[in-house]
Amino acid sequence: MKAAFVFAVVIVCLTGVKGTDVPAGEVCEYEGQTYPEGEFWLNPCSSCLCRGGEVNCALVDCFYTPCVDWVHDPEQCCPVCPNGNNCRAPDNSTVAEGETVELATGETCTCDPYQGGYGPVPLTVCITYV
Numbered sequence: 001m002k003a004a005f006v007f008a009v010v011i012v013c014l015t016g017v018k019g020t021d022v023p024a025g026e027v028c029e030y031e032g033q034t035y036p037e038g039e040f041w042l043n044p045c046s047s048c049l050c051r052g053g054e055v056n057c058a059l060v061d062c063f064y065t066p067c068v069d070w071v072h073d074p075e076q077c078c079p080v081c082p083n084g085n086n087c088r089a090p091d092n093s094t095v096a097e098g099e100t101v102e103l104a105t106g107e108t109c110t111c112d113p114y115q116g117g118y119g120p121v122p123l124t125v126c127i128t129y130v
Contacts (some may be wrong), residue, residue, distance in 0.1 A: 030055045045077035066113035066122055068094055087111035087122040095124050 026037040028050035035041065035050040048057040060077045067081035068088045085097035095101055095111040102108050103126070113122035
């Protein structure tokens with residue numbers, strides 16, 4: 001079973017305001033690279049700032065992935081949905097966002113990955129008519 005990941009990306013922005021107490025020409029070393037004072041850069045999973053000779057980084061927070069068939073792209077921090085947003089129906093089938101299906105049980109299920117329930121995977125909202 002795949003672990004639940006998150007989709008929306010939150011980046012804490014750090015401002016590069018140079019203080020008067022920072023010596024001119026101050027640099028930072030990070031992952032084999034040298035950055036000048038005040039330099040701001042992005043990595044796939046963090047945003048960083050060189051300030052006072054120290055690197056300050058904020059991590060990207062991926063808190064929900066709106067699909068059941070997500071994949072991890074090594075070029076990105078958060079999982080991606082290669083087939084678009086989708087949900088898992090009670091019969092274990094995959095339903096595309098906005099699609100309504102009728103199951104063999106007579107249930108009618110609609111996929112809204114943001115309303116069907118948050119858990120390891122988005123679930124469909126199903127109604128049984130009697």
